[in-house]
Amino acid sequence: MEPPPDRRPDSAGEAEALTARVTVAANGTVTAWNTGAERLLGHPAAWALGRPAAELLAEPPGPADLARLAALTDPAAVSRPHGTLALRHRDGRRLDVPVLAHRRTAADGTHDWLLIGAVTGRRPRPEDEELLRTGLLQAPACAVSVYDTDLRLRGSTPAGQRLLGLSDDESRGLRLTDVVGLPVAEETEAHMRRTLETGLPCHLENHARAPGETRGRAWSVDVHRLESPDGRILGVATTGHDMTEEHRARERLQLIAEAGGRIGSTLDVTRTAQELADVVVPGLADFVSVDLLTAFEDGAEEAAAGAPLTLRRAAHQSVLPGVPEAVLARGEVDMYPEGSPAAESLRSGRAVRHRFDETLIAGWIAGDRARAARIRDFGFHSLIAVPLSARGTTLGVVVLVRHRRPDPFEDDDVVLAEELAARAAVCIDNARRYTRERGTAVTLQRSLLPQRLPEQSAVQVAYRYLPAGARAGVGGDWFDVIPLSGARVALVVGDVVGHGLHASATMGRLRTAVRTLADIDLPPDELLTHLDDLVARLAADVDLPGDTDPADGVGDGVGATCLYAVYDPVSRRCALARAGHPPPAVVRADGTVDLLDVPAGPPLGLGGLPFEPVETELPEGSLLVLYTDGLVAARSPDDDVDDGLARLRAALTGPADAQPTPCDLDALCDRILNRVLPSRPMDDVALLVARTRALDSARVATWTVSPDPAAVADTRKNVVARLEAWGLTEASFVTELIVSELVTNAIRHGEPPIRLRLIHDRTLIVEVTDASSTAPHMRRARGYDEGGRGLLLVAQLSRRWGTRPHAKGKTIWAEQEIGAAE
Known part of the structure; x- marks a missing residue:
């Protein structure tokens, strides 16, 4: 008995009866039996449930049958095994039934198998060929065209006819290049000819606006050769699938990926805004403008509520050269009127999309003649305005316009514009901060x-300071020129490790400390x-808990390098010491360049190791060049500090007549920076160039004083005579008092030898040196004290005074203003 003839089911229940569904548990027993299984084998569900599935076989299972059944119920088998089983009908007939098996897993982890077989419809029917042919020809999304061996079009599906814009009667007998006058048609026809000759199918993707379409589409086209059952070549067929949405999705993803790589390459607000504009055009729009609220230019964290929306044009871009659509130039300020899409977007904080034929847009355009002219001249038809928002703050607005693309913006374009604007807003906010x-x-x-x-006579100085590039941030490099006693001068260059506010603040503290220590005339070491x-x-204070701030560069400790030099124009000798700092360069009068061999010493902050000083003679006119390591830093991975020092020597080397004159030290600084520095330095650079001077020996007078109080009078006479020779007679009275007090103190409290020195520089300097290391101090004498007023008197009569220690003894000095006397 054959299964009942195929017929259309009249209900869902009858449709279920056309498919036999049997569930077999892991132990081989039947656990489910539907009406289709009953109709196929004749057994009711009450009989089948709980029975071994092997009893359904037509014959007692042999080894082959057991293997086939095991293949259908083996948990380790493939997920959907299939095969033909010989089953026994209730009336005794044998039925060979194709069966699909689906392995299923329940929530409790147990497994079973669902066996499925068709009750009817397994044999081919005469009408199946017509059904298949009609289904293919009428496929709505598949554009199929058939060509003969001459590549003449013989017919197309309805989708293909719509794509070509012609019916079969209008296009039959024509070639594809005749129907579609585009380069893509020539490319497709070349692939068709190759497939016709070789039999090898090919796949190609193209994007074009077909004659029957109003907008461009992306198509995935497969070309294959048509052959008869006996092997005759009949022609070729092209099958096109509309991939427009997939193509647009890929373009959007590619645009987002490009934006991730291009936007935010620097920490510059204007450049970041321009990078956004360059990504959007032409990928999404024909024209774009990026305007930022001016309220943030003064460092405000948010715009004032109710304030006018005044914006500055940060960037714009266009598919047309010169960006002729722009109403504003970069950097100009304007206000978007209320009712405009940009103002609506800024006020609402969300993206808006409009067509230029809308009533809202027409009202805005009427009130803005300049923009109305641009819209009319260039044919704007669609617009998106997206706010630039980051960290809860609206920074500005991006306006995207289309006028060359015929298709308006869609919802997906708004989502893409919002994504790009969000990425750019974070980068702009980072750059702004x-x-x-x-x-x-x-x-x-x-x-x-x-x-x-400061004014001083020991050296002539020129300097340069360059902050680091944008990514590195401001560092802690510094320099200083400190006048010292005895017409001497201290030259200092230092570098604090790190960048940012913390490094700058640390630099200020160290510079103040150096000036304080220099004021007590300590030697360099x-x-x-x-x-x-x-x-x-x-460093110990920074390392305390709660003091670390990674964003400010704090938490990595405090370290610094420093070079300290003291030059004496009287002796023309220079004492130097350095703590982990690059060595200074000296340019002699003959043009030769030397790097002074000053022991490096450890960087500041390590402690426990001494600093070794070096003293050298610098003839008058010598150049002393001090700098930080940013000047000679490596330019590339293959470069090192020695290469930077070589560039510095080359910039300083030259014949004597080519050396800068005193007025050209600034030019020398510029020459050094131009020849030594890379185009974009990655660290701060401090450069200090000093030309040494020598004080005329005729302006220095020295006497050895006998340790006898009677010698004070003779000393005063010698001083007065020298002041008269220098033309400083009016300063004699004050100078006599100072000399008397200082010499008397040295005789009473010091140790021989005692020397007096007068220096006629910008000030008149009195120095008394003795061999005692006991430093005097100023105090206020009581009413009946016989002494204690000397240093107080010296302090009142002089501009400044102090004590300078030596290896053996000390020097007490005092300076007087002599401008009025001269």
């Missing part, structure tokens, strides 16, 4: 550097020792 913080750091650092160099202790204490 960095610019503000960098400006603060630069202002702080420049305020801590010398605002003007002792000064660096005291500075080393200070840096160690600062």
Whole structure:
């Protein structure tokens, strides 16, 4: 008995009866039996449930049958095994039934198998060929065209006819290049000819606007050769699938990926805005403008509520050269009127999309003649306005316009514009915050550097300071020129490890400490020792819990390098010491360049190691070049500090007649920077160039004083005579008092030898030196004290005074203003 003939089911229940569904548990018993299984084998569900599935076989299972059944019920088998089973009908007939098996897993982890077989319809029917042919020809999304061996079009599906814009009667007998006058038709026909000749199918993708379409589409086209059953070549067929949405999705993803790589390459607000504009055009729009609220230019964190929406044009871009659509130039300020899409987007904080034929847009255009002219001249038809928002703050607005693309913006375009604007807004906000913080750091650092160099006669000085590039941030490089007693001068260059506000603040503290230590006339090595202790204490303070701030560069400790030099124009000798700092360069009068061999010493803050000073003679006119390591830093991975030092020597080397004159030290600084520095330095650079001077021996007078109080009178006479020779007679009275007090103190409290020296420089300097290391101190004498008023008197009569220690003894000095006397 054959299964009942195929017929259309009249209900869902009858449709279920056309498919036999049997569930077999892991132990081989039947656990489910539907009406289709009953109709196929004749057994009701009450009989089948709980029975071994092997009883359904037509014959007692042999080894082959058991293997086939095991293949259908084996948990380790493939997920959907299939095969033909010989089953026994209730009336005894044998039925060979194709069966599909689906392995299923329940929530409790148990497994079973669902066996499925068709009750009817397994044999081919005469009408199946017509059904298949009609289904293929009428497939709505598949454009199929058939060509003969001459590549003449013989017929197309309805989708193919719509794509070509012609019916079969209108296009039959024509070639594809005749129907579609586009380069893509020539490319497709070349692939068709190759497939016709070789039999190899090919696949190609193209994007074009077909004659029957109003907008471009992306198509995935397969070309294959048609052959008869006996092997005759009949022609070729092309099958095109509309991949427009997939193509657009890929373009959007590619645009987002491109934006991730291009937007935010620097920490510059304007450049970041321009990078956004360059990505959007032409990938999404024909014209784009990026405007930022001016309320943030003064460092405000948010715009004032109710304030006018005044914006500055940060960037724009167009598919047309010169961006002729722009109403504003970059950097100009304007206000978007209320009712405009940009104002609506800024007020609402969300993206808006409009057509230019809308009533809202027409009202806005009527009130803005300049923009109305651009819209009319260039044919704007669609617009998106997206706010630039980051961290809860609206920074500006991006306006995207189409006028060359015929298709307007869609919802997916709005989503893409929002994604790009969100990425750019974070980068712009980062750049804005960095610019503000960098400006603060630069202002702080420049305020801590010398605002003007002090007047002194020992050296002529020129300097340069360059902050680091944008990514590195402001560092802690500094320099200083400090006048010392005895017409001497101290030259200092230092570098604090790290960048940012913390480095600038640390630099200010160290510069103040150096000036304080220099004021007590410590020699270079002792000064660096005291500075080393200070840096160690600062590092200990930074390492305290709660003091770390990775964003400010704090938490990595405090370290610094320093070079301290003292030049004496009377003896023309220079004493130097350095703590981990690059060595200074000296340019002699004959043009030769030397790097002074000053022991490097450890960087400041390490402690425990001494600093070794070096003293050298610098003839008058010598150039002493001090700098930070940013000047000679490596330019590339293959470069090192020695290469930077070689570039510095080359920039300084030259014949004597080519050396800069005293008025050209600034030109020398520029020459050094141009020849030594890379185009984009990655670290701060401080450069200090000093030309040494020598004080005329005729302006220095020295006497050895006998340790006898009676020698004071003779000393005063010698001083008065020398002041008369110098034309400083009016300063004689004050100078006599100072000399008397200082010499008398040296005789009473010091040790021989005692020397008196007068220096006629910008000031008149009195120096008394003795061999005692006991330093005097000023005090206020009581009413009946016989002494104690000497140093107080000296302090009142002189501009400044102090004590300078030596290896054996000390020098007490005092300076007087002599401008009025001269």
